[in-house]
Amino acid sequence: MKVRSRKSAFTLVELLVVIAIIGILVGLLLPAVQTAREAARRMQCTNHLKQLGLALHNYHDTHRYFPYGYRLGEIGNRDCWYQRILPYVEQSALQDTYELCIRTPTSAGGNLSGGSSPVYTIPPTFQGKPLGSAVVPTFACPSDPSGPARCRGNQIGNYVLSNGSDFFKRTNSPSSSTKGMFYFESSTGFNNLIDGSSNTVMGSEIIIRGNNRDGHVYDGGAYWQGANHGEGFFSTQQAPNTTLPDLIVRSDTNFNECTNGNWDRFAPCEDVGYSDANASGGYRNSARSFHPGGVNLLMGDASVRFMSETIDLNTWRGLGTMQNGEVLGDF
Known part of the structure; x- marks a missing residue:
């Protein structure tokens, strides 16, 4: 006479309890x-x-x-003050570009944002973007x-x-x-x-x-x-x-x-x-x-x-x- 082995499994109640415990743990850990x-x-x-x-x-x-x-x-x-301290936060190239724009007014060019006034002799760009927008x-x-x-x-x-x-x-x-x-x-x-x-x-x-x-x-x-x-x-x-x-x-x-x-x-x-x-x-x-x-x-x-x-x-x-x-x- 063969004795069948019984396979163990979770009941639905046990599964819901586990899910609830996980939810509680997540709720406790997330704020932390x-x-x-x-x-x-x-x-x-x-x-x-x-x-x-x-x-x-x-x-x-x-x-x-x-x-x-x-x-x-x-x-x-x-x-x-922002432009003045750029060399001291490893942004000398950006500060040099500001200085060049500030010192060279002309009748053609654009402002720091790429607009029309005031004007400068060089395109006010830095790394291909408007100078003022440099992050x-x-x-x-x-x-x-x-x-x-x-x-x-x-x-x-x-x-x-x-x-x-x-x-x-x-x-x-x-x-x-x-x-x-x-x-x-x-x-x-x-x-x-x-x-x-x-x-x-x-x-x-x-x-x-x-x-x-x-x-x-x-x-x-x-x-x-x-x-x-x-x-x-x-x-x-x-x-x-x-x-x-x-x-x-x-x-x-x-x-x-x-x-x-x-x-x-x-x-x-x-x-x-x-x-x-x-x-x-x-x-x-x-x-x-x-x-x-x-x-x-x-x-x-x-x-x-x-x-x-x-x-x-x-x-x-x-x-x-x-x-x-x-x-x-x-x-």
Whole structure:
């Protein structure tokens, strides 16, 4: 008499239990994986700001002062600290191309974006593309899903320098009234940091926002080709990731650069023109990031700290000044 061997198998209930357990494990592990990925992106962002800080310090070692915030060139070109430090982030060829364009005006050519005004003697291109659109990875935060992007044909990124704790003043003449390190034709040196380099903010990050059409983003972010518009700087007037809207200049209606919208805890930027912004005291650009809980902050000594969005506002504003003598305590 043969005894049949019984084959073992899962019952339907057992299979459902296994699937449920796997689902629970995935649900537990996925947030941890996402947190780990964001931690890695934040660390990369920190490294980018450290490179920016080192570049600014190396510039100071060479010239005995930090690069100017921005200036208006003799042909209307508005270069700023971004172009000045390109050689110090291994982008000498790009900076040389900027210099050649700036110094050679003519009646034929194109602007940095490939448009028609102002004009230059050479085609303003770099590696076959419009000069202003050249992407420098060092200036983009990996946590920002929109970057690096383009605005008016030019690259915009995430890193900006400090104009102080007040509005950004759109001016064409040097001013000593600013409380921050960088402004129109500034020449700030370590000797000007009366509050101490470790107690003075040098730079931070902002987010890229706006309508994305044809691969272009027409809104905020670090826009360096028109630095007098206020988008290449930030102030500590409002806390990091504030819900108060930024005030930056708009483009024409075809670009609709400054667009109101619902950005959760990231405030929209208010649509203001030149006269509107000046009437309200100037431009305001606040430190913002996609890092949960705060922003990365570049200090005057080139150290980088993660600053909580719940920092005391008086302390935050004190960090934005370089000669006010505030006693800040721990932050």
